[in-house]
Amino acid sequence: MEVKEFEIWWKIPFKHSAGLHATKFFEGLKDGKILGVRCERCGRVLVPPRAFCERCHVETNDWVEVSDEGVVETLTVTYMKFTGLPDPPYAIGVVKLDGADTGMLCFLGGVDLSEWRKVHETFKPGTRVKAVWKEEREGKITDILYFEPLK
Amino acid sequence: MSVAVVGFGQTHFRTKRKDKTHPEIAFEAVNAALEHAGLELKDIEAVAYGSMDPFDGIYCPERWDATACSLEKPMMKISTGGTTGMTTALAAYEHVASGLFDLVMAVCVQRVGECVDAQPVLNTAVDPIYERHSGLGAIHIASFQATAYMEKYGATEEDLAWVSVKDHKNALKNPYAHIKMDLGVDDVLKSRVVCSPLKLLECCPRSDGAAAVIFASEDLAKKIRDNPAWIVAETTISDSYYLGDRLSFAEWDSLAIAGRRLFRDAGIENPVKDIDVAELYSPFTIQEILELEALGFAEKGRGKELAREGVTFIDGDMPTNPSGGVLCTNPIGATGLVRFGEAALQVMGEAVNQVDGAEVALAHAWGGTLQFHTLAVLSSKKKLG
Amino acid sequence: MRIGIVGVGFTEFGIHKEPFYNIAFTAAKRALEDAGIERGEVDSFILGGYDNLGVGRTISNMYTAPAAGAYLRHEIRVSDDALFALPLACMRLRHRSDVTMLLAFGHSSETPIELVELQSLDPFFHRPLNLSLPAFFAMQSYAYRRRYGVDEEKIAEVVVKERENGSENPRAFVRDKVRVEDVLSSEIVSSPLRRLEIAEWCDGCVAFILAEETVARRLTDSPVWVSGLGWSLENYYFDREFQKLPFVAKSAEMAFKMAGKDRGDVEALEICDLTADYHCMILEALGFAEEGRGWDYNGDVNHSGGALCTNAYGSTGAFLLASIVERIRKGEIDCGLVQSMSGYAQRSCVAILEG
Numbered sequence: 001m002e003v004k005e006f007e008i009w010w011k012i013p014f015k016h017s018a019g020l021h022a023t024k025f026f027e028g029l030k031d032g033k034i035l036g037v038r039c040e041r042c043g044r045v046l047v048p049p050r051a052f053c054e055r056c057h058v059e060t061n062d063w064v065e066v067s068d069e070g071v072v073e074t075l076t077v078t079y080m081k082f083t084g085l086p087d088p089p090y091a092i093g094v095v096k097l098d099g100a101d102t103g104m105l106c107f108l109g110g111v112d113l114s115e116w117r118k119v120h121e122t123f124k125p126g127t128r129v130k131a132v133w134k135e136e137r138e139g140k141i142t143d144i145l146y147f148e149p150l151k
Numbered sequence: 152m153s154v155a156v157v158g159f160g161q162t163h164f165r166t167k168r169k170d171k172t173h174p175e176i177a178f179e180a181v182n183a184a185l186e187h188a189g190l191e192l193k194d195i196e197a198v199a200y201g202s203m204d205p206f207d208g209i210y211c212p213e214r215w216d217a218t219a220c221s222l223e224k225p226m227m228k229i230s231t232g233g234t235t236g237m238t239t240a241l242a243a244y245e246h247v248a249s250g251l252f253d254l255v256m257a258v259c260v261q262r263v264g265e266c267v268d269a270q271p272v273l274n275t276a277v278d279p280i281y282e283r284h285s286g287l288g289a290i291h292i293a294s295f296q297a298t299a300y301m302e303k304y305g306a307t308e309e310d311l312a313w314v315s316v317k318d319h320k321n322a323l324k325n326p327y328a329h330i331k332m333d334l335g336v337d338d339v340l341k342s343r344v345v346c347s348p349l350k351l352l353e354c355c356p357r358s359d360g361a362a363a364v365i366f367a368s369e370d371l372a373k374k375i376r377d378n379p380a381w382i383v384a385e386t387t388i389s390d391s392y393y394l395g396d397r398l399s400f401a402e403w404d405s406l407a408i409a410g411r412r413l414f415r416d417a418g419i420e421n422p423v424k425d426i427d428v429a430e431l432y433s434p435f436t437i438q439e440i441l442e443l444e445a446l447g448f449a450e451k452g453r454g455k456e457l458a459r460e461g462v463t464f465i466d467g468d469m470p471t472n473p474s475g476g477v478l479c480t481n482p483i484g485a486t487g488l489v490r491f492g493e494a495a496l497q498v499m500g501e502a503v504n505q506v507d508g509a510e511v512a513l514a515h516a517w518g519g520t521l522q523f524h525t526l527a528v529l530s531s532k533k534k535l536g
Numbered sequence: 537m538r539i540g541i542v543g544v545g546f547t548e549f550g551i552h553k554e555p556f557y558n559i560a561f562t563a564a565k566r567a568l569e570d571a572g573i574e575r576g577e578v579d580s581f582i583l584g585g586y587d588n589l590g591v592g593r594t595i596s597n598m599y600t601a602p603a604a605g606a607y608l609r610h611e612i613r614v615s616d617d618a619l620f621a622l623p624l625a626c627m628r629l630r631h632r633s634d635v636t637m638l639l640a641f642g643h644s645s646e647t648p649i650e651l652v653e654l655q656s657l658d659p660f661f662h663r664p665l666n667l668s669l670p671a672f673f674a675m676q677s678y679a680y681r682r683r684y685g686v687d688e689e690k691i692a693e694v695v696v697k698e699r700e701n702g703s704e705n706p707r708a709f710v711r712d713k714v715r716v717e718d719v720l721s722s723e724i725v726s727s728p729l730r731r732l733e734i735a736e737w738c739d740g741c742v743a744f745i746l747a748e749e750t751v752a753r754r755l756t757d758s759p760v761w762v763s764g765l766g767w768s769l770e771n772y773y774f775d776r777e778f779q780k781l782p783f784v785a786k787s788a789e790m791a792f793k794m795a796g797k798d799r800g801d802v803e804a805l806e807i808c809d810l811t812a813d814y815h816c817m818i819l820e821a822l823g824f825a826e827e828g829r830g831w832d833y834n835g836d837v838n839h840s841g842g843a844l845c846t847n848a849y850g851s852t853g854a855f856l857l858a859s860i861v862e863r864i865r866k867g868e869i870d871c872g873l874v875q876s877m878s879g880y881a882q883r884s885c886v887a888i889l890e891g
C-alpha cells in the first residue's frame with residue numbers, strides 16, 4: 001500500500017516591530033548613514049544597534065555614526081538553491097566597519113561569483129571593503145546592496 | 152544525588168519515515184529505551200520532551216506526542232535549538248538530581264524530512280529585523296567558520312575531508328545511522344560545493360527519527376542494571392546573539408569556556424588522557440575540528456591534523472563520533488539526545504562501535520547561530536579519579 | 537530545602553511596539569533591582585515562553601537569553617506557558633543553583649495566535665477541520681452549561697466580577713468594567729462563547745529571582761516560598777468529558793501533596809481563566825467548588841483580574857504567579873495557589889506559594 005503524503009504550507013503573517021533602536025538605524029540608512037550605539041559600560045560600539053549590551057546587561061543610548069568601509073572577517077558563497085532563499089550564487093560575509101567593535105552580516109558583491117576560490121581570494125579575511133548603496137533608499141537593511149573590495 | 156542513565160533507545164533514522172506518524176515514531180524510541188532498561192512505561196514517573204517544532208510542520212508537537220510517552224505523567228517541553236536533545240536530557244536529569252523523582256525519561260522527536268527544505272526553517276531563527284534577508288542558515292555559519300579557520304591556520308580542504316571520511320566509516324557499522332557510504336577523501340573533495348568552502352559530503356543530512364533516554368536515582372539505577380552510565384558533570388552556556396559580536400570564527404570561545412567549567416566540575420585535568428571517547432555535535436566537518444580545539448583535545452590550529460592522522464578514528468587515541476555522528480544522521484532536535492545516549496552506551500560497554508575499555512565519555516551539542524552549547528560527562532564510575 | 541522567590545520584575549502588560557526581547561530585558565532588570573542583586577550573582581537562567589510561530593522566531597531563546605542576562609551562563613528554555621518553567625527552575629535550585637532567574641516572555645501582537653495554535657493540531661485528522669482554539673473552548677463551554685444547566689447570566693456574572701477586579705489592578709491589560717448586559721450582548725465568537733467571555737491576547741514579560749533557602753534569607757527578610765508544584769496533561773485525542781478538566785485536578789493533587797497542605801490552607805487563588813466557563817471548571821477541578829457550581833464560588837479568586845483581564849501568550853501563568861507573590865509580600869495573604877493552562881486545554885501547572 002502506497003503511504004499517502006499531504007503537501008501543507010504554513011502561511012502565517014507576521015508584523016515584526018523593529019523597536020526604537022532599529023528604527024533609528026533604518027532612518028539613518030535612508031540618509032546613507034550607518035549608526036551604531038556605544039555601550040557606556042564596556043565602551044564597545046555595537047553595529048547593528050540594539051537597546052541593550054548583552055555583555056554588560058545595560059541599556060545603550062549613545063549613538064555614533066560609523067564608516068561604510070570596513071574589513072571582511074569571514075565569508076561564504078552559496079551555490080545550492082534553498083526554497084525561499086536567494087538564488088545562487090550569492091556571497092554573504094561578516095564585515096567589521098571602521099568605528100565599530102562588532103561585525104555586521106551583509107552581502108558581498110561586485111565580482112564574478114562563479115568560482116568560489118577566486119571569490120575567497122578577493123574577499124579573504126582582512127580585505128578592506130566599501131558599501132555599495134541603493135540609489136532609491138527605503139530605510140531597509142537591503143538599502144546597502146552589498147560590500148565590494150576597496151579599490 | 153547521583154543520577155545514572157539506565158536505558159537508551161533510538162529509531163532507525165531515514166530521510167523520511169513514511170511508515171509512521173509523529174507519535175508513532177516517538178512510541179518506537181520510547182519502547183526501545185524501555186526494553187533496554189527492562190522497564191515498562193508505567194514505571195516512568197515524569198517525562199521531559201524535546202523538539203525543534205517548525206521542521207516537522209507541527210507547532211508544539213508534544214501535545215500530540217504525549218499520547219505516545221506521557222499520558223497520566225508530568226511532562227515538560229524543552230526547546231533550545233540544536234542543543235534541544237542535550238538540554239532535554241539535562242532537564243530530565245534535573246528531575247532526578249533534585250530528589251523530586253526517581254525514574255524520568257527524556258524523549259526527543261524530529262522529522263526534518265517532513266519539511267521540504269530545512270535551510271529556510273533555519274533562516275527563521277535569524278533576526279527578521281537585521282539579518283534574515285541574507286538567507287543565512289546553519290550551513291552558512293559553518294562555512295564562515297571554515298573560511299576563517301582555513302585562512303588563520305592554513306587548514307586544507309583535505310584536512311576537513313578526513314573528518315567526513317572518518318564519520319562515514321563509523322556510520323557504516325551503525326544500524327541506526329542514516330547515511331551509509333564508503334567514502335575516500337577524493338569522493339568528499341569531488342562532491343559539489345554547497346556553501347564555499349564546504350562541500351555536500353561535508354554536510355549533514357536531514358533525518359527523521361526519535362530517541363529516548365531513561366534516568367534513574369542511585370539505588371534504583373543499581374537495581375535496574377549492573378552497568379549504568381553515571382552523569383558526572385553537565386553544563387550549558389549561552390552567548391550573545393549577533394554573529395558579528397563573536398568575531399573569533401576560527402575558534403569557538405564559548406565552548407572553550409563551557410568545557411573548562413565542565414572539566415573542573417568533573418575533576419578532569421587532562422581531557423585527552425581522562426576522556427576515552429567523545430560524541431560531538433558536528434553537522435559540518437569544520438566544527439569537529441573547532442570543537443576538538445575548544446575542548447582541549449588539540450592545540451589551537453592542530454585540530455585539523457587529528458582525523459588525517461587517524462587519532463579520532465575508533466582505534467585512535469581520541470575516538471570521536473564512533474556512531475557516525477551528526478554528519479551522517481541529523482534529526483535536529485533529537486540529535487543531542489542521540490549524542491547523550493551513544494556516550495552512555497560507550498561507558499556501559501554496549502555501543503555498536505565500542506571503544507575498547509571506554510570508562511569516560513563526553514557528549515556535546517551546539518545550538519542557535521553558534522550561540523549555545525550543552526555538555527555532559529558520563530562514566531561507568533560515579534566519580535572520576 | 538525550600539526555594540524562595542526574592543525578586544519580581546513586571547513590565548507593562550499591553551500591546552508593545554518594542555520587540556519582545558527588549559521588553560524581556562526590562563523585566564529582567566527590574567527583577568534584579570527588586571532582589572537587590574547584580575546579573576553576575578545569578579548562576580542559572582530558566583526561560584519560559586513560546587517559540588517559532590508564536591513569536592515569529594525559531595529558537596526564541598536566542599533573543600531572550602541575552603535579554604535575561606544569561607551571557608556566558610547556564611540557560612535552558614521551557615517551551616510552554618512560563619508557569620511550566622517554574623518546576624525546572626526549582627529543580628535546578630534544589631540540585632545545584634544558588635540563584636536562578638526565571639524569565640517569562642509573552643508576545644502575541646505580531647501574529648494571529650489562533651492560526652498559530654491551529655498548527656499544533658496534527659495535519660491529518662484535526663487541523664484540516666480548522667478546529668480553532670475558541671471553537672474548542674466553546675465546545676467545552678457548551679458541554680459545561682448544558683450538563684449542569686448553567687444559565688448564561690451566571691457565566692456573564694463571572695466576567696463582570698473578573699472585570700471589576702481587573703479595573704482595580706493597575707497592571708492588568710483590560711481595565712474597564714462591564715455589566716451583565718454588555719457581556720450578553722457581545723457577539724458570539726463560537727457558540728455559545730461570546731467575545732467578552734474570552735480572554736484577549738496581549739504582550740508582557742515578568743522575571744523572578746529565585747534562591748535556595750539559605751541564600752534567599754540572606755537576600756530578603758520576606759522570601760515567598762514555592763511549597764508545592766504539580767503539572768499534568770490530558771489526552772490529545774478527545775476521549776474526555778468536555779465539562780470537566782481532570783488534568784487540572786491531577787496537577788493540583790501533585791502540588792498539594794508536595795506542599796503537605798490542603799485546600800483550607802489556601803487563602804487566595806489565581807487561575808488561568810481563558811474563558812469564563814474555564815474559570816468555573818478550574819475552580820471545580822482544583823477542589824474549591826462543587827461540580828457544576830464554580831460560578832457560585834465567592835472565595836478570593838483572581839484578585840488580579842485573572843487571564844480574562846491579562847493574557848499575554850506565553851507569560852499569562854507568570855503574570856498570575858507574580859500577582860500572588862506580590863500579595864504575599866504585602867502581607868495580604870500567607871498562602872496562595874496559582875494555576876496555568878496551555879494548548880487546547882490540555883496541560884495544567886499548579887504552584888502553591890507561602891510567606
Ligand SMILES: [Zn+2]
Nearest residue numbers: 039042053056
Ligand atoms: Zn557593554
